[in-house]
Amino acid sequence: MNAKEIYKIWAPLNSPWYPWVRPLLFIEIDKVSSKLNHPVSPIHYNLDKGTAIFIDLPGSDAILEGLALALKNIRPIPLYNGTLAQENAMALVDNHSIQETLRWATDILKTIQISDPATPAFLLDTNRLVRHKMSPAVFDNSWDLYDQDIPSADFFLKQGITKIWVRSDKIHRDLAKIFYKFQKKGIAIYLHDGLNEPKLMNIPKPPKKDKFH
DSSP: OHHHHHHHHHHOOSSGGGGSSSOGGGGGGGGOOOOOOOOOOOOOOOOOEEEEEEEETTHHHHHHHHHHHTTTTEEEEEOOOOOOTTTTOBBSSSSHHHHHHHHHHHHHHTTTOTTOOOOOEEEEEGGGOOOOSSSSSSSSOOOOGGGGGOOOHHHHHTTTTTTEEEESOOHHHHHHHHHHHHHHOOOOEEEEEEESSOEEEOOOOOOSSSOOO
């Protein structure tokens, strides 16, 4: 498969969620080895048709959980928007390993039948928010999620989505900024640890200025 074919497996045109698959890590992904051996463990929670999920876990973990959800007819949507470091350079975020896992996961995803209107699972790397530098030579490829990077609250509502679960240890600051506005539109936000019942959150109004920007 070439890079475009790989991208289309993750972003099929018949899915209403395909425009939000971030293309950055799919550039030249066909040149990346797919010979990994990640375990895909079954998950023990279910999503109803009115619930979308944002899987915000470190590194490639969200991809593995996204594959497990794909087996339950949930559409994984990669939101990884960080750049790769140049060869022999050190970067803050290891996007290369995420790209490798995406390539490996493609061979599994293409065998799974997911319906066109399937509920979405948006995949994120918690490490995107790293902001420290060990040296001036370190490439800062950290990144934040912004409103335009995901569907709007109105689009979610139009698709029948009235609840969003955040699968993480907490709702990180970039998501909190976005989901504060979603709350005001009537979308309920829940925090989910993957084991216990999701907890309904009341996200406070974010500060006007972020200390990292």
